[in-house]
Amino acid sequence: MANQPKGLSESQVYDVLKSVNYPGYTYDIVSSGVVQGLDISGQNVRVVLQLNTNQQEIAAQLKQTTEEAVRAIPGVNTVAAEVRLKDQAQPGSPQNRNPFANMSALPGVRHVVAVASGKGGVGKSTVATNIAVALGMSGLRTGLLDADIYGPSIPLMMGVNEQPQVSSDNRIAPFVNHGIKMQSLGFFLGENAPVIWRGPMVMKAVQQLLKDTDWGELDALIIDLPPGTGDVQLTLVQTVPLTGAILVTTPQDLALLDVKKGAEMFKQVNAPLIGIVENMSFFVCPDCGKSTEVFRRGGGQKESERLGIPLLGRIPLDPVVCDTGDLGAPLVLSHPDTSAAEEFKAIAATVTELLSRGTGPAPINIIN
Numbered sequence: 001m002a003n004q005p006k007g008l009s010e011s012q013v014y015d016v017l018k019s020v021n022y023p024g025y026t027y028d029i030v031s032s033g034v035v036q037g038l039d040i041s042g043q044n045v046r047v048v049l050q051l052n053t054n055q056q057e058i059a060a061q062l063k064q065t066t067e068e069a070v071r072a073i074p075g076v077n078t079v080a081a082e083v084r085l086k087d088q089a090q091p092g093s094p095q096n097r098n099p100f101a102n103m104s105a106l107p108g109v110r111h112v113v114a115v116a117s118g119k120g121g122v123g124k125s126t127v128a129t130n131i132a133v134a135l136g137m138s139g140l141r142t143g144l145l146d147a148d149i150y151g152p153s154i155p156l157m158m159g160v161n162e163q164p165q166v167s168s169d170n171r172i173a174p175f176v177n178h179g180i181k182m183q184s185l186g187f188f189l190g191e192n193a194p195v196i197w198r199g200p201m202v203m204k205a206v207q208q209l210l211k212d213t214d215w216g217e218l219d220a221l222i223i224d225l226p227p228g229t230g231d232v233q234l235t236l237v238q239t240v241p242l243t244g245a246i247l248v249t250t251p252q253d254l255a256l257l258d259v260k261k262g263a264e265m266f267k268q269v270n271a272p273l274i275g276i277v278e279n280m281s282f283f284v285c286p287d288c289g290k291s292t293e294v295f296r297r298g299g300g301q302k303e304s305e306r307l308g309i310p311l312l313g314r315i316p317l318d319p320v321v322c323d324t325g326d327l328g329a330p331l332v333l334s335h336p337d338t339s340a341a342e343e344f345k346a347i348a349a350t351v352t353e354l355l356s357r358g359t360g361p362a363p364i365n366i367i368n
């Protein structure tokens with residue numbers, strides 16, 4: 001009676017499936033949407049896995065690791081993992097919700113981190129740029145993709161103002177500046193591109209840009225998303241498998257409401273939230289050194305506690321942050337000793353540590 005199947009539940013099996021990683025990656029097959037069906041009949045378990053590749057080796061490997069993992073659950077008698085290749089996708093299969101859909105498009109990129117904000121103007125691009133450059137300074141091979149179709153500001157912040165080169169095989173060379181590789185739709189849009197071009201059509205262009213850019217080998221690719229939490233952003237975060245997302249906010253209540261929406265958006269695609277960066281948190285008077293909470297105190301901290309994700313750091317409101325952005329000289333490089341730069345570097349160090357842990361235990365959480 002020791003192996004009595006009583007109590008074998010779906011959640012028990014799902015918990016075990018969450019420990020099975022997609023071959024070669026740190027993403028598990030549940031969070032990534034590969035598991036598309038689970039059938040428990042008495043002691044017998046059937047798992048349906050949908051791949052977005054036709055590679056037989058991947059299928060065979062996944063079948064084996066999945067079956068081994070499920071078989072180890074006490075009470076399981078038989079287990080069959082049915083692996084469907086890309087060309088075998090069932091009609092209506094939510095394949096386009098599978099973050100692995102385009103995994104093969106970024107083969108040399110180890111971690112993809114999205115930087116998002118619920119609303120515009122909170123400093124998302126500033127944070128994305130400085131984290132990317134700080135990661136590069138610490139020795140990580142880092143890329144930065146400006147996917148903010150409504151206001152691509154990365155070229156300005158990174159001091160790049162040239163047209164990208166396209167090779168004969170239609171690959172686009174990223175710019176390398178301040179130690180990192182960068183790409184932006186801004187290069188292709190031009191400043192006066194009509195608004196209609198900044199809608200869903202342009203979003204498709206971003207997806208293509210992501211895949212057609214020759215990123216080479218990267219430890220981390222930071223993506224600066226458009227502000228907001230609508231369909232455009234949702235589709236973009238489904239374009240690539242995200243290791244995690246960073247939410248940028250200012251301390252006011254209204255901005256924090258948007259953090260909740262942002263958290264919801266990433267929950268929908270099962271992307272782990274790495275943490276929150278609170279920007280423009282306080283202002284230190286350059287004359288008397290007095291620190292003033294310009295907006296509100298502790299908002300980011302409270303929200304991070306409520307959501308169960310780390311507050312990665314609090315960036316002061318400082319004119320030098322703005323000036324260096326306008327000059328294309330990222331703060332962490334041009335003014336490394338300022339308190340804002342120190343905070344960015346500390347955030348980058350935390351992100352590096354969390355990335356190195358993969359999708360392991362907290363604090364990289366999937367919010368339930």
Ligand SMILES: Nc1ncnc2c1ncn2[C@@H]1O[C@H](COP(=O)(O)OP(=O)(O)OP(=O)(O)O)[C@@H](O)[C@H]1O
Pocket residue numbers: 117119120121122123124125126127148151153227279280315316317318319320321322323325326
């Ligand atoms: N901590 C800060 N101190 C001073 N100025 C800042 C700070 N953070 C950002 N800024 C400035 O605020 C403006 C908006 O920042 P940024 O473009 O990074 O925001 P965003 O959220 O990406 O905006 P958008 O929604 O337009 O993409 C920029 O001029 C930037 O230099």
